[in-house]
Amino acid sequence: MKKTAKIISLILASLMLLLAAASCAEEKKPEDTLPVADTTAETPESTADGRYDEEGYLKDSLDEKYELGGEISLLYWSDVENPEFEILESNGDLVDEALFARDSRVQDRLGVEIAYSSTPGNVNNVTNYTNYVQNAYKTGEPLDICAAYSMTIANISTLGLCSNLLEESVIDFEKPWWPDDLVNETTINGKLFFASGDISTNLLYMMYTVYFNKEIISEYKLDNPYTLIANNEWTFDKFYEMGMAVGDSVTPGADNAVYGMSLLSNVHTDPFFYGAGLRTVSKGADGVPVLAESFGSETADRIVEAANGFLTSQATVISSSPDYFTVGKALFTMHRSVYAKTKLVSTDLDFGIAVTPKDGKDQESYATCLAFPVSLYAISSGSERKSDAALLLEAMASEGYRTVTPQLFEVSMKVKYANDSETAQMFDLIRDTVVFDLGRLYTTALNKRTYQLFRNAMNAATYSSYQVQYNGEKKVLQKNLDKLIECFN
Numbered sequence: 214m215k216k217t218a219k220i221i222s223l224i225l226a227s228l229m230l231l232l233a234a235a236s237c238a239e240e241k242k243p244e245d246t247l248p249v250a251d252t253t254a255e256t257p258e259s260t261a262d263g264r265y266d267e268e269g270y271l272k273d274s275l276d277e278k279y280e281l282g283g284e285i286s287l288l289y290w291s292d293v294e295n296p297e298f299e300i301l302e303s304n305g306d307l308v309d310e311a312l313f314a315r316d317s318r319v320q321d322r323l324g325v326e327i328a329y330s331s332t333p334g335n336v337n338n339v340t341n342y343t344n345y346v347q348n349a350y351k352t353g354e355p356l357d358i359c360a361a362y363s364m365t366i367a368n369i370s371t372l373g374l375c376s377n378l379l380e381e382s383v384i385d386f387e388k389p390w391w392p393d394d395l396v397n398e399t400t401i402n403g404k405l406f407f408a409s410g411d412i413s414t415n416l417l418y419m420m421y422t423v424y425f426n427k428e429i430i431s432e433y434k435l436d437n438p439y440t441l442i443a444n445n446e447w448t449f450d451k452f453y454e455m456g457m458a459v460g461d462s463v464t465p466g467a468d469n470a471v472y473g474m475s476l477l478s479n480v481h482t483d484p485f486f487y488g489a490g491l492r493t494v495s496k497g498a499d500g501v502p503v504l505a506e507s508f509g510s511e512t513a514d515r516i517v518e519a520a521n522g523f524l525t526s527q528a529t530v531i532s533s534s535p536d537y538f539t540v541g542k543a544l545f546t547m548h549r550s551v552y553a554k555t556k557l558v559s560t561d562l563d564f565g566i567a568v569t570p571k572d573g574k575d576q577e578s579y580a581t582c583l584a585f586p587v588s589l590y591a592i593s594s595g596s597e598r599k600s601d602a603a604l605l606l607e608a609m610a611s612e613g614y615r616t617v618t619p620q621l622f623e624v625s626m627k628v629k630y631a632n633d634s635e636t637a638q639m640f641d642l643i644r645d646t647v648v649f650d651l652g653r654l655y656t657t658a659l660n661k662r663t664y665q666l667f668r669n670a671m672n673a674a675t676y677s678s679y680q681v682q683y684n685g686e687k688k689v690l691q692k693n694l695d696k697l698i699e700c701f702n
Contacts, residue, residue, distance in 0.1 A: 266615065268615065270614065270615040271388065271389060271614075272611075273385065273388060273607060273608070273611035274385055274388075275322075275383070275604070275607060275608060275611070277322070278322060278324070279322065279323045279324050279325075279604070280324035281323050281324050281325040281601050281604070282324060282325060283325060283326070284325065284326045284327070284328040284355075285325055285326070285327060285328065285357045285358065285598060285601055285602055285605050286328045286329075286330065286355050286356050286357045286358065287327055287328065287329055287330070287357065287358040287359075287360060287605075288330050288331065288332065288345070288346070288349075288356055288358070288359050288360070288361075289329065289330075289331050289334075289360045289361065289588075290331065290332070290333065290334030290335060290338075290342060290360070290361040290362055290365065290588070291331035291332055291333050291334070292333045292334065292335040292338060293335075293362075293415065293586075293588065294335075294415065294418070294551075294586045295414055295415050295418045295551060296308065296309055296312065296414065297312065297360075297413060297414045297415055297588055298329060298331070298360070299329040299331070300312040300313040300316070301313075307620045307621075307624055307625055307629075308414060308617065308620050308621045308625055310620070311616050311617040311619075311620040311621070312414070312617055314616055315609065315612045315613055315616045315617050316609075318612055318616070319605065319608045319609050319612050322608060323601075323604060323605060323608055325601065325605070327605070328355075332345045334361035334362050334365045335362045335365070335586065336362060336364060336585065336586075338365075339362070339364055339365045339368055339657065342361050342362075342365045342369070343365065343368055343369050343372070346359055346369050346374050346593065347369075347372070347374065349593070349595065350374060350593070350594070350595040353595070355596075355597075356593045356595060356596065357592065357593055357596040357598050357599075357601070357602040357605075358590060358591070358592055358593065358596075358602050358605065358606065359374075359375070359590070359591045359592075359593055360413075360588050360589070360590045360591075361588065361589065362585065362586055362587075362588070362589075363585050363586070363587045363588075363589050363654055364585060364654075364656060364657050366406075366407045366589035366590075366591050367407070367589065367654045367655045367656075367657060367658070368657045368658070369591070370406035370407060370591060370700070371655070371658050371697065371700045373594060373700075374591075374593065374594055374595070375406040375407060375591040375592065375593065375594055376406070376591070376592040376593065376594050376596070376599055377403075377404045377405060377406065378405045378406065378407070378408055378591075378592065378603070378606075379400065379403060379404065379405045381592070381599065381600065381603035383600070383603050383604050383607055384408075384603050384606060384607045385607065386408070388610075388611070388614075389411075389614065390410050390411035390412065390610040390611055390613065390614035391408055391410045391411075391610065392409070392410050392416075392647065392649070394647065394648055394649045395408065395409060395410070395649045396408065398496075398649045398650065398651050398654075399649065399651055399654060401500075401501070401502060401651075401698065401701040402500070402501070402698075402701040402702060404701045406591055407589040407590060407591040408589070408590055408591075408606070409587060409588060409589050409590060410610055410613075410614075411610050411611075411613040411614040411617065411618045412588075412590060412606065412609050412610035412613050413587065413588040413589075413590070413613075414617060414621055415586060415587050415588045416583065416587050416588070416647075417550065417618070417621055417622055417626070417644065418549060418550060418551035418554075418621075419549050419550070419551070419583045419584040419585075419586055419587045420549065420550045420581050420583060420643050420644065420647060421481070421483070421484040421488075421547060421548070421549060421550075421569060421581060421582045421583065421584060422547075422548060422549065422550045422552070422553075422566050422567070422568075422569075422581075422639075422643055423438070423452075423545060423546075423547055423566070423567040423568065423569060423570070424538060424545065424546045424547075424548060424552065424553075424557070424564050424565070424566055424567075425438055425544060425545050425564065425565050425566075425567060426538070426541060426543065426544055426545075426562065426563070426564060427563040427564060427565055428541065428563055429459060429471065429541075429543075429544045430544070430565075433458055433459055433544075435455050435458060435459075435544075436451070436455070438565065438567040439565070439567070439635045439639075442567060442568065442639075442642075445574050446574065447567065447568070447570050447571065447579075448570050448571050448572065448573055448574065449485070449488070449489065449516070449519065449520075449570045449571070449572060450519075450573075451570065452545070452570045453519065453522075453523045455473070455544065455545075456473025456474050456523060456528050456529070456544060456545055457473055457523070457526070457528050458473070459471060459472070459473045459528065459544045460472045460473030460474070460526070460527065460528025460529065460544070461473070461526075461527070461528055463527055463528065465527050465530065470530075470542060471542050471543065471544070472528060472529060472530045472537055472542060472543040472544070473523075473526075473528035473529060473543070473544050473545065474523070474528065474529045474530075474543060474544065474545040474546060474547070475529070475530045475531070475532065475536070475537035475538045475542070475543035475545075475546050476524075476529065476530075476531045476532075476546060476547060477531075477532070477533045477536060477546075477548065478531065478533060479524075479531055479668065479671075479672040480584075480668070481546075481547045481548060482520065482524060482547070482668060482671050482672060483582050483584075483664060483667075483668060484547055484569045484581075484582040485516070485517075485520040485524075485547075485671060486513075486516065486517070486520075486582075486667045486668075486671070487569075487580055487581075487582035487648060487650070488569030488570060488571065488572075488579070488580050488581070488582065489512075489516045489571070489572035489576070489580075490507070490571070490572055490576050490577070490580055491505070491507045491508065491510075491512070491513050491516065491667075492505040492507055492508065492648075492650050492652070493505055493508045493650055493651075493652030493653060493659075493663040493664075494508075494650060494651040494652030494655075494663070494694065495507075501698060502651055502694060502697070502698060503694075504652075504687070504690060504691060504694060505652070508652075508683065509679075509680055509683030509684060509687065510680070511680065512572070513667070513679060513680070513683070514678060514679045514680035516572060517667055517670050517671050517679040518676055518679065520671045521670065521671050521672070521673060521676045522676070524671055524672060525672070525673070525674060525676075530543070536556065538562075539556055539557065539560050539562060541562060547569075549584050550566075550626060550640070550643065553566065553626065553630040553631070554625065554626070554630050557630070558629070558630050563632070564632065564636075565633070565635065565636055565639075566631070566636045566639045566640065566643075567639055568581060568639060568642050568643050568646060569581055569582065578646060579642065579646045580646055580648045581643050581644075581646045581647045581648060582648065583647060583648075583649070585653075589654075590606055592606070622640065622644065626640055627640050627641075650663075652694075655697055658693060658696070658697045658700075659690065659693045659694060659697065660689070660693055662686055662689070662690055662693075663690070666679075666682060666683060666686060667679065670682060
């Protein structure tokens with residue numbers, strides 16, 4: 214995200230003030246505590262130059278009014294996990310109302326109708342969505358924009374079914390509604406086939422987050438994660454230490470068992486890899502993708518071994534039923550940010566939210582992994598209205614930045630679903646440390662080994678050197694990466 218370092222420093226400063234205020238006001242009633250300053254965006258010194266609207270949001274560079282006429286078709290994945298497309302009427306939900314308003318305003322501004330259609334396209338329907346787009350291309354069926362599950366869009370881009378977004382100058386990737394890291398990491402040989410950002414609600418919903426039980430923190434006299442973050446001491450070693458302090462002597466399955474961490478699935482272990490600053494693919498000196506040095510490094514082996522030790526210990530339980538965290542029987546859980554909305558808001562649990570820990574104090578910044586069900590947007594290479602489709606994407610992202618994201622992030626996630634001011638501050642930090650990995654997005658083309666390799670090692674019942682396993686896969690990984698690069702020539 215733009216201006217990340219400055220925003221993070223503001224957030225950490227605010228956390229220090231909040232913690233200091235909290236320590237001096239334990240006896241005060243909730244209504245006596247001071248309000249928290251909102252540091253989610255920088256307020257411009259002046260809006261006189263017209264670059265910002267009255268709410269302080271940066272304006273786009275598009276004209277105020279267009280008359281494109283007709284329809285621009287947008288094919289989306291019907292099995293999307295959270296609402297994002299084709300909200301037909303205002304239904305009372307704040308985010309849905311914002312999506313409805315966004316589409317209405319964009320269509321009115323551009324003088325065009327968004328013609329939505331859908332087909333399944335999640336992880337189990339990559340082939341279905343791909344076949345649909347291929348058939349549309351062969352038959353000349355009108356198809357301008359494709360939006361679907363991350364693996365699905367990345368897959369169709371390798372088949373020549375997506376246009377180069379960098380050829381469409383109307384899409385301004387310098388604007389804050391397009392994440393820097395996504396554009397930088399997925400541009401190869403001057404080609405970028407998809408994008409996401411404020412155009413997608415699921416990008417925010419899919420941010421991985423550490424949830425912790427405040428009552429257990431207090432009962433076991435553990436350090437407050439907010440204090441640790443403010444003091445740059447929130448590391449995986451500390452995380453494991455706290456988890457083991459709670460769950461080391463647990464009797465698994467006992468009615469009174471309290472675990473150090475519970476997970477609903479081992480798919481939620483990916484943040485242990487990315488949070489430590491590791492990547493699977495990076496850019497070489499010439500800008501061409503290469504297998505990242507950190508992917509199979511000694512550091513990666515150490516991190517994966519430590520994660521395996523904690524994840525397979527009796528302090529951790531992996532179970533979808535019951536969800537031990539929601540019933541107050543686990544100190545930590547690792548889940549997507551939407552978990553607060555779908556699971557925790559309906560409980561009486563006194564919980565907090567923290568960014569994924571670092572590998573150590575010297576790690577430059579925290580790193581937030583995104584779950585795979587993020588929507589990516591692409592322009593079909595078969596579209597006869599590529600320029601108009603690009604205009605629509607820019608307008609939707611821009612309007613989403615000022616209409617949808619404030620409702621989803623500022624209102625829903627930071628107020629409605631956050632039960633204290635420190636938790637609200639954490640959402641800012643989590644959002645501004647989101648990272649992307651080309652090897653993760655293009656994992657289908659890389660035979661899914663980019664995430665399965667470390668995920669399997671972290672969750673193995675008996676640990677076997679991750680580095681040795683990586684070295685055994687390296688030649689095949691490189692061969693698949695070479696084939697992927699050819700798609701961008």
